[in-house]
Amino acid sequence: MFEIIDLKAILIVFMIFVPLEHLVPLHEGRRYLRRAFxxxxxxxxxxxxxxxxxxxxxxxxxxxxIDSAVPSIIGETVRAQPIWLQTIEVIVISDxxxxxxxxxxxxxxxxxxxxxxxxxxxxxxxxxxHRVHPLDQLFVKATSLLPIYALGFSVWPIIIAGLIYQWQALLIHSNIRIGFGPFKWVVASPLFxxxxxxxxxxxxxxxxxxxxSIIDAIFGTMYMPEAMPTKYGTDEPVPDAYFRQLAYPFTRPKRPPIASDLQMAELNHDQSN
Structure with a gap:
């Protein structure tokens, strides 16, 4: 689990998803060695x-x-369920x-x-x-999985749900043209x-x-027109370099200039002329 180089992740991305992104691309003409590769x-x-x-x-x-706060009867009851049912419950609760x-x-x-x-x-x-700050990922995973651990689910449902999540996370980010049909309103897809x-x-x-995706439908945060978006990213000036991205959350955001700043800049400009 704690290998220095995650060969499994490399193989999944480059041996499976990259070929599919070239065979059935969602956006045509994408370069293999793109910007920020x-x-x-x-x-x-x-x-x-x-x-x-x-x-x-x-x-x-x-x-x-958790061991001292949660009664053992809860975990025993949860683990008495069939593996398939526990797996579904893990997926729903964690999502x-x-x-x-x-x-x-x-x-x-x-x-x-x-x-x-x-x-x-x-x-x-x-x-x-995979472009995620480690503390971002830690916050999300802790919120998703601590209830699973607290409820005492069996190991195999957690492993199976984790593998499904890993594949789906890559799929929904991928540049692959794949339709989910009516299931797109229930299961997260690349379009979503x-x-x-x-x-x-x-x-x-x-x-x-x-x-x-049905969770967003329930809470009123779903937006999924048939057309694909043409522009991605954020207007925030996030740096491109890896280590600068790790440090970015801890840097002071640049504030917009206020009136006195603008007046001083104009004054300095006039004096220089």
Missing amino acids: VTDLLHLLVTGLLFKIGFLIFVGACMMA VGFYVAHRTLHSVPFLWRFHAIHHSIEELDALAA HHWHHANEPAAIDKNFAGQL
């Missing part, structure tokens, strides 16, 4: 490791509190947590500075799905998530769910 590759290799280390420490600390965490990242200005790194993606594909990343006024703060 190296940055996103570093996110895949380095950010994943940083997150795993942080998540292990965080969950270990929380599990000690509700994902929705809450994701919406919070968009609502709280300080947390948005972490999440803005992910939204700085201007060309969506499977590799770009591409609109979440769209830099268009009508799409701002929409489509927060990671796996179940």
Whole structure:
């Protein structure tokens, strides 16, 4: 789990998703070695490791509190259910947590500075799905999975749900033309998530769910026209370089100039002339 180089992630992206993105592209004419390719590759290799280390420490600390606070009968009852039913429950509960965490990242200005790194993606594909600040990922995963651990689900349903999430996260970011038919209103698709990343006024703060689009339908945050968005990213000046992206949330945001600043600039300009 804590390998230095995540060979599994590399193989999934480059042996499966990259060929599909060229065979059935959602947006034609995308370059293989696109802008920010190296940055996103570093996110895949380095950010994943940083997150795993942080998540292990965080969950270990929380599990000690959970063991003493949650009655054992709850876990015994949950684990008595069939594996398939537990898997469905894990997906639903964790995605509700994902929705809450994701919406919070968009609502709280300080947390948005972490999440803005992910939204700085201007060309969506499977590799770009890995562009996430490790503390952003830690917050989302903790909110999604701590209820699962607290309820005492069996190991296999958690593993199966985790594998489904990993594949779906890559799929919904990918540049693959695939239709979900009527299921698009229930299950998150590339169309659904591409609109979440769209830099268009009508799409701002929409489509927060990671796996179940029906959650957004329930809470009134779904936006999914048939046409695909043409512009992605954010107007926020997020740096392109990997290590500058890691430091970006902790830097002071540049404030817009106020009247006195403008007057001083004009005065200095007049004096220089």
